[in-house]
Amino acid sequence: MKTCLNCGELIGDNADECFKCHYNYKYRRxxxxxxxxxxxxxxxxxxQEESERRKKAxxxxxxxxxxxxxxxxxxxVVRDQDDSAGTIQAILTRxxxxxxxxxTMFSNEIGREWVRPDTSLSSSRMLATYNQIVMVFERIIKPQQN
Ligand SMILES: [Zn+2]
Structure with a gap:
């Protein structure tokens, strides 16, 4: 805060004018x-000009x-397998x-644990991975205007 040089009112440090007596620091009167x-x-x-600019924008x-x-x-989502190319072709066509x-199209490696059913060995639990192919399709639902 600073004190007005004219009337002694306390005013903000950044104020360039006293709100009470209108002493102006720039004009020095x-x-x-x-x-x-x-x-x-x-x-x-x-x-008003600023408001009109904003409205226009x-x-x-x-x-x-x-x-x-x-x-x-x-x-x-397509599971990567022997004929994934044929599957992808069919999906694309459809x-x-x-x-x-x-x-967009990307592949995702998925890990999973599985148990071999035809054996009683304790080491039959295995880790395996397979690829998932993810296809993202896009379609315009609102026609473009000229
Ligand atoms: Zn003042």
Missing amino acids: VITPQEIREKREREERER EQVKIEQLAKNGGYEYKIE YASDGWRLH
């Missing part, structure tokens, strides 16, 4: 009612969103004919 009015009008104008965003298509996604487009 009390500003006139005319200057106060002009300052208020200028601030009000700046507020929001409108642009809304219009842009309306132009974008909406999307939906579906995931298909999805493509329904308007889906392959967005």
Whole structure:
């Protein structure tokens, strides 16, 4: 806090003007009612301009969103096996004919423990891994506008 050089009121350190007597630190004097009015009008104008800028930016965003298509996604998991290529081909063909487009595809190694059923040996528990192929399909659900 600092003390107003004109009226002695306690004002904030960053304030450039006393709220009570309008002593202005930049002008080094009390500003006139005319200057106060002009300052208020200028601030009000700046507020309105800022508000209009924000409204305009929001409108642009809304219009842009309306132009974008909406999307939906579906995931298909394929167990990697002897004919995984054929399985993937069949899935791709089926999805493509329904308007889906392959967005992402990755494989995932899954570990699991299994017990060999045909033996009584205690060492029959084994760790095995297999690959999962994950396919992510994408489809536009809202038509794009021009
Ligand atoms: Zn003052």
